[in-house]
Amino acid sequence: MYKCNVNRMEDKIKTFSQFGDAGHGGITRYSLSKEAEMARDEFVKRMKAIGAEIETDDLANIYATIPGSDPNAKRIVMGSHCDSVKNGGNYDGILGVMGAMEVLETVVEQNIPHKHPLTAMIFTNEEGSEFPPCMMCSGILAHDYMPERFKDNFEYNKMMASRSILDPNVTFGEKLSQFKYKGDIKNRMSPDKYKALFELHIEQGPILEDAGKDIGVVTCVLGQMIYRVKFYGFAAHCGTFPMKKRHDAFHAAAEALCWLHEEIDKLGHEDLVYTTGEVVIHPCVNTVIPDYFDFSIDVRHENPEVLDQVREILFQLPKKKWQQCDCEVVLGWNRDTVYWNKELVGYVREAVEELGISHMDINSGAGHDAQYISYMIPTTMIFVPSDKGLSHCEPEHTSVEQCTDGASVMLNAVLKLDQASE
Known part of the structure; x- marks a missing residue:
């Protein structure tokens, strides 16, 4: 069994944390930003240093490849993203990139024999922090292979027209056209050139830490649905309009949300999780009774029958009167549970057992680029723990030893696939 280098991993973590340093231990590194360009420059510099060939596609995805002994073999790719949310951490996404780099560096340093070319990759715009939606470019890559009902979400022209949250006058396509790493469409990942994808990632939750395990053998990404629940009342002066005559949309939404929690529970x-994380209120003036209120509800579970049970509860909302307001429930997003390739999951499990690292099977409640790529080529993921379960925030942390263990597991799982495949 081969092991990756903990000192080299520590150096990468420290170096990449400088690009977009937000000053409080974390980063803000939006896709296509100057900070993202700096992270990519570092990736390219380090990969060129070991002799990797660098390619970029029309979406600015980057591929760094070292050859295998069989020039006709398909590539085995590892990677994730280098962009972050605002005031995010130093591990989400970028660990998968650093882990892929570490695998290639270890193979070159130790002269490990392998048939297939091995590729480290950076996906563009996974977070969608400036240009929605998230997992944009992996979705575009996999567009022709995903179920028909998902295709509209990642239609190329629609994605290029996505407007910046920071400056609505700028589209993703316009910013991409000026980005240093925009390349050629012929370099896109495709099933005729790529055999499988492995993605190393932090768990982003407390399950591994609570169980005292150092590796998560990921089996699937949970199904998810996002609805908008909208309430319509009418506005009036808050000091002069009697309470009993009001159609207060905010009060209606609050009452309905409490009812939802009771019924779903x-x-x-x-293992069912659901969250209200975004609200819209109109006119949002302290002296005016709100005439409109809209909240999101994000629901995730592996079993589609459980999601259907929640959906039925949601659909009861418009049938009731909430503070004399009308209610509307609108679907915003839907995805099926995505199960990873069983052969690849098996290689990960074999690798972690042979390395003697504590582990457990786990699912992913968060979305990842790998879930869309799985429609195109066989795919799997490896998790390492997140301290206190924290992610998408500056305290996000995973020990360098656990990060290195994750890379070592990925290295040995990749070699098992390489040896078993033509």
Whole structure:
């Protein structure tokens, strides 16, 4: 069994944390930004130093490849993203890039024999922090292979027209056209050139830490649905309009949200998670009774029947009167549970057992580039713990030893696939 280099991993973590340093231990590194360009420059510099060939595609995805002994073999690719949310951490996404780099560096340093070319990759715009949606460019890559009902979400022209949250006058396509790493469409990942994808990632939750395990053998990404729940009342002066005559949309939404929590919790599914994270209120003036309120509800579970149970509860909302307001429930997003390739999951499990690292099977409640690429080529993921379960925030942290263990597991799993495949 081969092991990656903990000192080299530590150096990468420290170096990449400088690009977009937000001053409080984390980063803000939007896709296509100057900070993202700096991170990519470092990736390219280090990969060229080991003799990797660098390619970029029309979406600015970067591929760094070292050859295998069989020039006709398909590539085995490892990677993730280098962009972050605002005031995010130093591990989400970028660990998958650093882990892929570490695998290639270890193979070159130790002269490990392998048939297939090995590729380290950076996906563009996974977070969608400036240009929605998230996982944009992996979705575009996999567009022709994904279920028909998902295709509209990642239609190329629609994605290019995505407007910046920071400056609505700028589209993703316009910024991409001026980006240093925009390349040629012929370099895109495709099934005729690529055999499989491995993605190393932090867990982003507390399950591994609570269980005292150092590696998560990921089996799937949970199904997810996002709805918008909208309430319509009418506005009036807050000081002069009687309480009993009001159609207060905010009050209606608050009452309905509490009812939702009670009804969903009655289902008794402890592994079901749901969140209201975004609201819209109009006119948002302290002296005016709100005439409109809109909240999101994000629901995730592996079993589609459980999601359907929640959906039925949501659909009861418009049938009721909430503070004399009308209610509308609108679907915003839907995805199926994505199960990883069983052969690849098996290689990960074999690798971690042979390395003697504590581990457990786990699912992913968060979305990742790998879930869309799985429609195109066989795919799997490896998780390492997140301290206190924190992610998408500056305290996000995973020990360098655990990061290196994750890379070592990925290296040996990749070699198992390489040896088993033509």
